[in-house]
Amino acid sequence: MNHLLFLFTITILAVNATAIMEGPPNNELAVNLGSSWKEFKTLFGKSYSTEAEEKQRFEIWQENSRKVAEHNAKHEAGLTTFTMAINRFADMTNEEFSAKRKGFTPNGKTKSRGVQFLPPHNVKLPDKIDWRTKGYVTPVKDQGPCGSCWAFSAVGALEGQHYRKTKSLVSLSEQDLVDCVYPDRNTCDKGGEMNDAFEFISTHGGIDTEASYPYEAIQRKCRFNKTNVGATDIGTVKIPLGNEQLLQNAVGTVGPLSVGIDASFNFQYYGGGILDDGTCYSDEKKLNHGVVVVGYDTSPEGIPYWIVRNSWGAGWGEAGYIRMSRNKSNQCGIATDASYPLM
Numbered sequence: 001m002n003h004l005l006f007l008f009t010i011t012i013l014a015v016n017a018t019a020i021m022e023g024p025p026n027n028e029l030a031v032n033l034g035s036s037w038k039e040f041k042t043l044f045g046k047s048y049s050t051e052a053e054e055k056q057r058f059e060i061w062q063e064n065s066r067k068v069a070e071h072n073a074k075h076e077a078g079l080t081t082f083t084m085a086i087n088r089f090a091d092m093t094n095e096e097f098s099a100k101r102k103g104f105t106p107n108g109k110t111k112s113r114g115v116q117f118l119p120p121h122n123v124k125l126p127d128k129i130d131w132r133t134k135g136y137v138t139p140v141k142d143q144g145p146c147g148s149c150w151a152f153s154a155v156g157a158l159e160g161q162h163y164r165k166t167k168s169l170v171s172l173s174e175q176d177l178v179d180c181v182y183p184d185r186n187t188c189d190k191g192g193e194m195n196d197a198f199e200f201i202s203t204h205g206g207i208d209t210e211a212s213y214p215y216e217a218i219q220r221k222c223r224f225n226k227t228n229v230g231a232t233d234i235g236t237v238k239i240p241l242g243n244e245q246l247l248q249n250a251v252g253t254v255g256p257l258s259v260g261i262d263a264s265f266n267f268q269y270y271g272g273g274i275l276d277d278g279t280c281y282s283d284e285k286k287l288n289h290g291v292v293v294v295g296y297d298t299s300p301e302g303i304p305y306w307i308v309r310n311s312w313g314a315g316w317g318e319a320g321y322i323r324m325s326r327n328k329s330n331q332c333g334i335a336t337d338a339s340y341p342l343m
Contacts, residue, residue: 037061044088057091064090068269075273081303082323085271087316094265101312103147103191104260104290106337114195114236114339119249129252130295130307136160136255137294138171140320142313144217146188151177152311153258153290154197157340158207160256160294162231165343170230173213180204180222187219194258194290198236198341206232233341242282244327247335248296256294256309260337263289267322267332274305274323280332287333296326306334 037058040046048054068084075083089097131137138159143152151174163169178187181200201207206229213228239247239257251257261267262280267289280286295307304326314320325331 036065040086040090046091060093061091064269067265071266071269072271080273081276081325082266082273083271084266084269087269089268089312094268097268098288099189100145100147101143101149102263102289103143103149103187104153104288105150105191105193106260106284106287107193107196114198114238115342117237117239117246117250119246120253123253125249125252128295128297130297131160131256132294132307135167135169136163137292137309138169140309140314141174141215141311143174143311144215146178146217146219147191148174148178148188148217149311150192150194150290151175151181151187151197153260153292154194154341155207156292156294156309157194157256157258158198158201158231158233160292161233161254161341161343164255171210172230173208173210173215175215175220176208176213176222176224178215179220180224183222188217194260194337195236195238195339198233198339201231201233201341202235205229233343235342236339237342239335239338241284241337242330242335244330244335247293247338248326250338250340251293251296251306254340256292257338257340259291259293259308259334259339260284260287261289261291261308261324261332261334262286263291264332270317270322272318274299274303274325275332276303276325276328277332282330282333282336284333284336287337293334293338294321308334 040061048057065086068086071084074080141152143149154177155172155174159170159172177197181196182192204224205226208225208228209230213223239250264277264280266275266277266279292309293306294309297307298304305323306326308322308324310316310320310322324334330336
């Protein structure tokens with residue numbers, strides 16, 4: 001799939017970049033776009049119930065393709081630090097995508113909830129860290145068409161802390177959280193918050209394993225079973241709002257952290273490189289997506305970045321991961337709502 005996606009991305013970008021840079025006749029462009037549209041539908045198994053729906057999806061895909069091609073033309077000119085790629089979401093509007101593939105809804109308790117992170121003294125912070133190489137991180141998961149990113153973010157941080165405590169990496173149940181944390185509302189539609197997940201796990205005696213309570217991408221009746229608990233926590237540790245240095249300190253010494261971000265159009269179609277996005281926001285009210293920071297590093301060109309695990313499957317971004325700008329004025333709010341479970 002990654003090889004096919006790469007070939008398809010090159011094809012579609014070549015078509016659209018040529019259209020933008022050289023301006024071929026409209027009929028030639030229509031033929032090229034029509035051919036690439038067929039490739040898109042074949043590669044991602046797309047089908048539509050009516051001709052009207054397909055026409056609508058084609059127009060959306062065409063506009064998204066144009067934006068991706070324009071960005072990558074700038075990247076080729078050395079004007080950006082990341083590439084974008086057409087992916088399986090390209091026939092969706094931004095509003096549709098946000099409703100189904102994000103789902104982080106801050107509840108206003110960011111500043112007060114949990115205990116404050118206190119950086120350890122007399123500890124040399126590593127210049128770089130990648131907890132994937134140290135056994136703390138399970139394989140990339142896919143939240144599907146449900147606004148459950150908050151559950152995947154919380155589980156990712158808890159899996160890391162459980163490994164830190166027990167040296168056993170256990171895949172934990174996002175479905176447990178989707179069903180049980182907010183039983184009176186549809187969390188696939190209305191989303192949730194990572195700290196609510198940590199609190200639920202603390203007060204209910206744990207979270208079930210993925211194997212005992214597999215993910216379904218839809219909210220159902222809570223079926224939490226204490227006999228299947230895979231991990232527990234006793235509360236939440238919060239990083240002071242907006243402080244990237246303390247976020248780095250926590251990631252460098254504790255392990256993977258849950259963070260809320262503003263996932264913009266650039267994030268949605270991220271293909272590779274270091275995301276430097278001047279269009280996203282850092283204000284708490286603008287955060288809309290929960291992810292996991294699993295490390296940090298600096299590129300050979302001297303650009304600091306965060307290593308972030310997403311929950312849109314391994315076919316998105318860099319095998320399910322994204323490198324996001326670090327020490328860039330809390331870009332996209334990566335340090336606005338950061339936390340990890342207390343063990």
